[in-house]
Amino acid sequence: MTTSFEHSRQPVGPDRLRSLLTPRSIAIVGASEKSAWSRYTVGNLRSGGFSGRLYLVNRSGAVTHGSQTYPSLLDVPNPPDLAYLLTSSGSVLDVLSDAAKVGVPNLVVLAAGYAEAGQAGMSMQEDLVAAARANGQLVLGPNNLGFINSHAGLAAFSFETPLPLLAGGVGIVSQSGALAIYLVPYMNSRDIGTSHVITLGNEAMIGAVDAMEFLLEDSHTTVIGLYVEQIRDPAGFVAVARRAREVGKPVVMYKVGRGESGARVAAAHTGALVGDDRVIDAICRQHGVIRVESVEDLVTTAGLLESYGELPGERVGVVLGSGAMCALVGERADAVSLSLPQPSVETATALAADGLPDFATVQNPLDVTGYVTVDPTIMAKAERRMIEDPNVDILVINTVLPRSESEGLTASLRAQVTVDLSAESSKPVIHMGFLPSETTPFVRQWRRAAGLPLLVESFDRGIPALAKAIWWAKRRRALDGLPAVDGLVAVAKPEGADGWSEAEAGAFLRELGLPYLPATLVTSPDRAADAAAMSGFPVVLKVASADIAHKTEVGGVRLGLDSAHAVRAAFTEIQDTVRAARPEARIAGVTVSPMRTGGLELLVGIVRDADWGLVLAVGFGGVLVEIHRDTAVRVLPVELREIREMLGELRGAELLRGFRGGAPADVDEVVDVIHRVSRIAEALGDDLEALEINPLLVDGSRIEALDVLIRWRTPPLDVDRNGL
């Protein structure tokens, strides 16, 4: 649901948000023995390591959680930096007012019953924001569970959380408070530390984009982990994603809600092909945001990136100690298109010299086999050979962390080998477990002492996480080199364009330099026959009417007419059947065009997404696109090379290389034409709702639009979009 309210939010700015997240003193308003929230919050602050002053406010002034309370904020001796409100929504405005009186700039509001609870709540939320703005206050929430600033030992969080806090580089932003309840212990159990955990709730004043902007500036944060159900500020999201890519902090996003939007332009096919979710996939791809499909994958991927940083290449070598593990890792790598190159001949020779038995085939993943029980040094030797292989950029090994002191000694020796290996080779060595297991405090301590990076918990999650980390680094390199799309000359929407038939829309595109099927508009059978003779037989006749989007369905198209006689007859038939089918339609005449046969048909559609703007979809036309939804999607603007990439993503891509004896398509030319379509759409700007070329004929180097549907926006601008 996009509401005017959501679009009225103002950027918070990283410094202001930092002041909220790093208070030196906090007042808990609504502290009460009876409230579980209160017990958790006070307990977390006291035990987590918060070194500032903590004031408890309770209307009764009674001793609570062992401390004297103050009846109101007005009674607190020194105005706190932050007021943390556990009170119900009914008293929040009063507390805001008290806070303003004593000069409390920042607040956290947990209360529910606001925008998430319907129209009355929405209105209450507007009042909350208006009051805070008037007071110059900043509010986190409402309907959230607080925040954690791990490096400051500050757990202003209203549920049980593992203490001491595990400080690290992953900054978590979650629209859901409940998710954070589970996420933080889970990350802890995987030995992955956080910099901040910010639960946003309803995002009344502080949105995901604000939190991300803050984390981009935050020196402790190296990776951003994001849980969202709705992206409320699309333009801000694109900007912050771009900035994250520029500064080299990966964003890993788990977004639920893969629903389709029903509010699209139903007349164009493109609308149905471009679901909300595919647009978000496109945005992620275009801006280098890593999208994952579960909390577990969010944590594994963020942890891998935090520990191993930006990976230097994409060719992965794997050395393991059992055939089953190799089979399993190989299969998983295949499934996520991870590149496992064949080791070089030199590596094979060296391995043989190292004593690897003949029955161990030198491949990737490399199985050192049960021979490792005969010669335990073979594993380290094989790892060294693999990482020295010029075909390999990254090494993956299976590491088992010790569970006890005694195991720790043996493990330390082995760990030293890989630490040395990693230091000598400058190529990263990624440690991966076979199956998930939790880290104990002993293991955590041991790992840090041994100087080992994170043990990525399992192959099943680790291999896809590695593929995503490699994708991110690759994407970052590719996008950094991408020139900005060059200057664009705006094209005004012509007078009367709302009443265009396809013939007029086609003429318009032709004028703008797009290759479009020639067509002559005629209004009598004889003129039709003349035009056909001029164009050369066979020809196609199509009804010209602004009121008829699907000409075939009303009998408005006749194909393969190969004589003047046939053309005349077809003209009359079209006139009769269309009039019978659609008596109200205004008919401008009939167009005569040369008949094209053979070749491939593409659909090139552009449709406006309410959140993200103009979206381009490209796919193979006809049954392929309608049944198999085989399309690639991007948000405009797009560069030539991105269009080439889109064609490569289509499952039917091989059709372009020539199929069953057909000529290969001139892909450069196809890319160029699609790019021109996208530039025309952009040049039309705010006026355009949809522009769909279906089909775009591709026959070797002949690329030609055969039909088009253009929809304009009515009303031209959505008032809500201009803000309140």
Added chain:
Amino acid sequence: MTTSFEHSRQPVGPDRLRSLLTPRSIAIVGASEKSAWSRYTVGNLRSGGFSGRLYLVNRSGAVTHGSQTYPSLLDVPNPPDLAYLLTSSGSVLDVLSDAAKVGVPNLVVLAAGYAEAGQAGMSMQEDLVAAARANGQLVLGPNNLGFINSHAGLAAFSFETPLPLLAGGVGIVSQSGALAIYLVPYMNSRDIGTSHVITLGNEAMIGAVDAMEFLLEDSHTTVIGLYVEQIRDPAGFVAVARRAREVGKPVVMYKVGRGESGARVAAAHTGALVGDDRVIDAICRQHGVIRVESVEDLVTTAGLLESYGELPGERVGVVLGSGAMCALVGERADAVSLSLPQPSVETATALAADGLPDFATVQNPLDVTGYVTVDPTIMAKAERRMIEDPNVDILVINTVLPRSESEGLTASLRAQVTVDLSAESSKPVIHMGFLPSETTPFVRQWRRAAGLPLLVESFDRGIPALAKAIWWAKRRRALDGLPAVDGLVAVAKPEGADGWSEAEAGAFLRELGLPYLPATLVTSPDRAADAAAMSGFPVVLKVASADIAHKTEVGGVRLGLDSAHAVRAAFTEIQDTVRAARPEARIAGVTVSPMRTGGLELLVGIVRDADWGLVLAVGFGGVLVEIHRDTAVRVLPVELREIREMLGELRGAELLRGFRGGAPADVDEVVDVIHRVSRIAEALGDDLEALEINPLLVDGSRIEALDVLIRWRTPPLDVDRNGL
């Protein structure tokens, strides 16, 4: 690799395998302080709870692992039931001979270097089997890591394993020993107990099918978990899968190695469409085997089935305490097509009466919202309403297990509520965690005391596991009602069929009652024109030659000929171009057939799989099948309803319901024709290699084969298949 050796294995029989797995006395041959295997094996047997006699055999007779050893099996005072050989392959035959002398019937052989290590090893393995057979001995392995009989406290397993053994109902069969090293502790950490863990290694005498047959008879085993890289006995596998379904013990299989077989009939498209792996998918679907894609999913699914048994329906109600959890579970359920029905109006009314606030929308998953902190009883009330809903067969709730004694008290109260709920309603209540966590000994004990079933560890793995468990129960009900395919009359391969052109193959199918495009074979332009006049214009001319599989590619097909003149010209052109392209081809003439236009084109292909026999693939013809590989696959024989199910699996299924104004297909008739094709293929039996109808035209109720390719087997029978 299918070898004659693998086909020479003989069924072991459950009783004989039981005797191997339940020894009262064991001799460890090759016990040695220096061997890690030896330390682990002896340690596991001593600490695991094995109550029988343990003898250590070491050539030196020195004290080992604190016990006196015997220099050879011949010196052991009482002949043990089982000899467990840690010796290298070189001395295995000698030990077998000693064992035979003192009457040891069963052996485990760990040594590697057998069939997995190439030709010499294969030959050594044949010697091993021959010797064992001659002695009447049974060998588990070689190249394995032993076995675990959990209910007997017997861990005859040569790697570290968590003790005490966690006894339960999951019987594990693994071709890989290394996998079991990781699998058992992982299952333990998930509180899922095993009945037996049998590592097979090279399956020289005891194969996966033998182990499964034993587990089907074993009273402790309720679910079979299977890890395989290769199914060595396809017919046995089908039989044991069917039997498992009949007795109601689900088989959950993780098979790696999704490679494609290159040895298929390259001339037919069907071969490329039916990879090895798709055939195994088809076998699983046909026989109710649950296939999973990771060890984690194997464990989660087997654990769920072990604890909750055969589920009574497929409509799942979910009650949770946060919106994020609901979004996440809803999305996961969608992804695996789990049915989450809308709660009834009565449920909504009852929930309102229970006090659920207005802002909590009554849907499924049902979010009781943060209101649960105001009224903690609302969760139990909502669960009760959901399970009483007539639209719901199964309830899923989120359970958090206690980590300590103090948490245990609160949790016990809550647990009692769900235990009562489950007992009262008779519908299963499935407990699921949000994110994975390990169970501690305290939790294990607590759960059993509370009478709670398994906590399925996470939504991300649990929801798909639930979908698979539901699928299994549904499949079992469906397959149990399936009549056996009725009597089949064999059809002999006609004389000269190897030299058939399409015209002859088509005539053959027409005789067998299949609707096949009429065709007249002619040998002159004039005869072609006559035949065309008889059939009615327009017609199609096709070259008739047994040597030309792809007629179009050599200019051997002319379509849409609408006059005698055009037919005569086309005849001559075909003759000329085909002769030019394929001068060596024998040309029988040209066929004249009526031209068909419109309708849908299906591909109906049958191809022989070396392991599984005749395989049927059905898909939409042309680009759809070749680019999108949109096919459904089954192993013959198939029932009518399975063919209907295949059509439903196609992504293009909606085409059959009428696409863009086309007439809907007569699906009954399509199913019937495909069934007839399958029966003809079966009737042809061993002679047939491939039979591909492409296309099968479907135009409303007209179903007609337009082209066929038949390949026969040469040489007719593979000698190896007859056994040694």
